Amino acid sequence: MTVLVFVDPAHPDGRLADPLSPQLSVLDQGLTRGDGVFESALYKGGSVRKLEMHLARLAVSAETLDLTIPPADAWRAAVKTAVEEYDAAARPGEEPAESVVKLIATRGPESSAAGSPHGTAWVTVSPAPALGQRQRETGVDVLLLDRGYDSTVAERAPWLLMGAKTLSYAVNMAALRYARAQGADDVIFTSSDGRVLEGPTSTVLLATRMQDADGNEVKRLITPTLETGILPGTTQGAIFAAAQEAGWELGYGPVVPSDLRAATAVWLVSSVRLLTPVNSLDGEAIGTDAELTAELTAMVNRVS
Amino acid sequence: MTVLVFVDPAHPDGRLADPLSPQLSVLDQGLTRGDGVFESALYKGGSVRKLEMHLARLAVSAETLDLTIPPADAWRAAVKTAVEEYDAAARPGEEPAESVVKLIATRGPESSAAGSPHGTAWVTVSPAPALGQRQRETGVDVLLLDRGYDSTVAERAPWLLMGAKTLSYAVNMAALRYARAQGADDVIFTSSDGRVLEGPTSTVLLATRMQDADGNEVKRLITPTLETGILPGTTQGAIFAAAQEAGWELGYGPVVPSDLRAATAVWLVSSVRLLTPVNSLDGEAIGTDAELTAELTAMVNRVS
Known part of the structure; x- marks a missing residue:
């Protein structure tokens, strides 16, 4: 099970979306050029570990790429919404012991609408790989x-x-x-x-x-x-x-x-x-x- | 204007889709890992230039990545559908003199449905950048x-x-x-x-x-x-x-x-x-x- 929340200025708590439906433009430069940044954090025991360190590193990565990304508060709100939804969706007693919170920000579609403050940005939560x-x-x-x-x-x-x-x-x-x-x-x-x-x-x-x-x-x-x-x-x-x-x-x-x-x-x-x-x-x-x-x-x- | 056609075994001529609507999963490894290959060809005077050379190089790129992509015939059919649709959509006398045909193939979503013969693959046609x-x-x-x-x-x-x-x-x-x-x-x-x-x-x-x-x-x-x-x-x-x-x-x-x-x-x-x-x-x-x-x-x- 995966939960998806977009970081979206029109939705201060983040915008929940269906991760199994198509959600991204084929023109997004995150896809056509690998032009974006990401972080993976551990979600375990009700806490997203080292979230502030991940947000700080995400900001440094974005700066290195001259990429405007949402402010840290918007990420924090989207992460909170995502893990709450993830917990609510799990059957009682069947919550995964370890999960991954991914934060991704791209440069957005090549000719994106003027006035958009940043490219595409979202958070997913999903079970941690058993292999790891x-x-x-x-x-x-x-x-x-x-x-x-x-x-x-x-x-x-x-x-x-x-x-x-x-x-x-x-x-x-x-x-x-x-x-x-x-x-x-x-x-x-x-x-x-x-x-x-x-x-x-x-x-x-x-x-x-x-x-x-x-x-x-x-x-x-x-x-x-x-x-x-x-x-x-x-x-x-x-x-x-x-x-x-x-x-x-x-x-x-x-x-x-x-x-x-x-x-x-x-x-x-x-x-x-x-x-x-x-x-x-x-x-x-x-x-x-x-x-x-x-x-x-x-x-x-x-x-x- | 952009035309989008997915290379899809269920649609031998390719599957037309709306490039302005979301079309891709946020879990596609083309996006999360930059894990895919592409080609850009010139479409001018009714012909896609060097299409066979582009298809050959796409196949070599895919092999280098251990990536299964659609066969050349499926790409040719999708390109044909895409440029026909592109020409049909242009106002008479307002066809762009030069356009770009992009071919993209990714490894698909991380846990993609068993039985899928390849990852995500599509063709776009859009006007060539004026800057170039x-x-x-x-x-x-x-x-x-x-x-x-x-x-x-x-x-x-x-x-x-x-x-x-x-x-x-x-x-x-x-x-x-x-x-x-x-x-x-x-x-x-x-x-x-x-x-x-x-x-x-x-x-x-x-x-x-x-x-x-x-x-x-x-x-x-x-x-x-x-x-x-x-x-x-x-x-x-x-x-x-x-x-x-x-x-x-x-x-x-x-x-x-x-x-x-x-x-x-x-x-x-x-x-x-x-x-x-x-x-x-x-x-x-x-x-x-x-x-x-x-x-x-x-x-x-x-x-x-």
Whole structure:
């Protein structure tokens, strides 16, 4: 079941629509040009997790694309309407445990009516994919694939939209299909100069257990630096904040593939699948650590 | 005015629909993931130019994306229905001189009905943009912009979908916006290793007038090699075939920016705007040649 609510200035609470009926123009540039932005948030236990972080990132993506989108309040109202309708439509006792709230904004039809303050914008709520919930438990086998860009491109070429979450995801989807055709589950992109970047729909985290000068254990959590042009992970951000409070050391590094192989454990993190252990890289097993996974998962589950 | 015809197995001639009404699901992966392919052809003087070349390239793009699309016959029938309807709808004497036929195929909604032989597929016909017709006469000022990829990436990274014409065009559109914000009209992408690639919606051609050993003039026409991962241009292909018949020398080169500055003339070619002279690169005038432009334009106009 999916619930659909358009963000529409004429309907302050959002405009409910039937997601199974056609709702979009074939001339919408979100479709003809992949010209739009999106966010996916987890809806669980009656709360849309990290909604403000998603709204903030959506605004940054839109700014990168010179795209006017509805104000945050209009999104908040549409999300509220959508989850209320979603809950009301579920049979009692049969509510999905985990659902996805998607926020999408496009540039609208090519010759859209003058006076429209923004393009097309809507919110959907639907059950979270079962596959992701399983992978969170089992872990994933990952291929390292070249993203084609070097790690300094974001700074010198803003027109490449690095760090914006756009609707132009054909390459991300193709990389996942390629990995599955090779018997793997997921992908970690590397830059052409050999840096670890991100997954097609996730951020990379790695942890190392070390000892300090007094022989006490220190846990260090690392994620690739944003300067490589990757998307700033909202879940990574929330985990880092919680891990710092819990006494972990944090690092934003240039990360190379050998760092992943040397780490105590590696995870892919994202808003809906949450923290997913990486079991192998290019067919070779790497370190995993059930205790660290449990500790970080507890942090993720406390994020609101 | 736009005419819309869906390619639909239940309607062998295609299914006419109202382009001004919503026609697409918000769950279509063409929209949520930019996951689809397209072609744009010129409709002029009662004929859809190079339709077979466009259908062939559409099929290659779809194969690159592991995407099942309707067979060529179904596209031909839908195009025929669309242009007939388009002509019938025009007021006598007010038919647009030049129109665009767009063919689009997507992966369809995420959980589409079992048994559907392909995703969503449709044809639109609409008037050609006036801007392109003007630029063909006036020429364009061009910025050279880094595409971020090196010129060998296509071979080693098929998941990057180089050479496929996908709906994920956000970067192409962003590059054009960037150029316009700098006062230019268009873009020629270069690779990170300094090769000339293509425009966001066009192929690059350059010509040089030379003399052979006997002092006779030789005209040489060059386009960047496809090995750089660029889209094979249907208009470039048609021009090359005609130029060869007319006695020009042809070359597929590694091209670098200094080649553009040293050339007798440079053009951007595409199916709808056709042959467009480049007047300047990064704000500096380059060579133009009205006689060569006229000769090549005559070749383009003979393409059927």
